[in-house]
Amino acid sequence: MLHSPTNSILSRASPVDILDLRPHLRVIELQHGQVLAESRQRLSKVYFPHSGVISSVVELGDGAAIESGMIGNDGVFGAAQALDSKVSLHRVVVQVPGEASVVTAEHVKAVAQSSPEFLTLLMKYEQFFLGQVQQTSACNALHSVEQRMCKWLVRMHDLAGSELPLTQEFLAQMIGVRRTSVTGVATQLQNKGMITYRRGKLKILSMELIERHACECHQTVRELYAEEFGNIDGTTSPPESRQGPGL
Template sequence: MLHSKNRILSRASPVDLEDLRPHLRVIEMQRGKVVAESRARVNQVYFPHGGILSSVVELEDGWAIESGMIGNDGAFGAAQALDSKASLHKVVVQVSGLASVMDAEHLKAVALSSPDLLALLIKYEQFFLAQVQQTTACNAVHTVEQRTCKWLVRMCDLVGTELQVTQEFLAQMMGVRRTSVTSVASQLQKEGLISYSRGNISILDMALLQRRACECHRTVRELYAAEFDATERTALPFRPSTCR
């Protein structure tokens, strides 16, 4: 049952899960660990139970920006496993947590023998691509405050209201200067939306934080529901008990 804490594995049929189970092992993802380098072959597939993986685009001048988050709603490495491709971007553990992990070659063998599992993995990749596209648009047109609030809401969806993240890392993930994030975080704390101390952010008023965010957090939730099932449109989709 431990593997089913990941929302993709929980959707696999009992037969597919039994075929996958002998190859799955549970590990602790340590914050800061790089699970894939840009343009490097992917040898393992990650199904997070908690924690967050960040897909990061690195530029020659040293800037880096997050293009998408992967939490217990998804998987990293499945698409690459299916056709032996390299990772397009660097993938790093943003928030520590447990994950089910298996060798890419084993996932490929099971998926190619199961149309249902293959379709499930493709659905998630379609959602992730849509998330990346939404993030691109968001970074281009929305303010730092809107993006910060959206980023915090998305993290809450995946791991809850207590977040271990520094302002420096948050600024890097959004591709902005730390001073910009510090100013926004200070204002949010002054207004009682969050509290912040020594790399720990507590979300105090999720409803107001969502109203201050751009529409992108809601769009990402709706995109997930659209790819999977309509019942998640009202309980969108991750941790409604703590984040809604």
């Protein structure tokens, strides 16, 4: 049963809509590496994360993959697809472990059909997520590895705090570069006192410096969220630390 939602979308839902959702919601653990959807898979559940990070990953025929967007306690996964029985366009996996409230797609669709306010809330998040994906695409094409890595760390910090279970192999895949490139940039960031990295765990030491070295995309994503929801941070008070197994 949901008592005090830490998910931004649920927190913004009307009391009437929460009453409709509450009996059907159950809180589950999001396990590291858990696949919530495969590409082209029809979705039967909708996830409202309270903690942790979910990644939408584009997979290519040669086995390469790159992250197109992140979902944390600021959003929802599967709601837009639930409204018209669509499939997931990409593979969706748990990047950082946490918790989420889960409800069937059928019930989300029923509540949205009976509540224009709830439908608008879901569509506003979908609009934001589309903007995030488009910004990520432009960022990957135009900005340096250091800028992209710092931008990625800003977004991760917004959603999961300053301590991140992370391997360099995984980070390289997420931003679409070779591991050697990530190793070089990570070394530079450590030398500048911005992060520490040891045994698959990365700790952000200075968000001010990280943001200074990031491209403008992290701020654009925050502003996109603020335009839809009026919260420039794009988050609901992320925990200072989110522990989990190394990726």
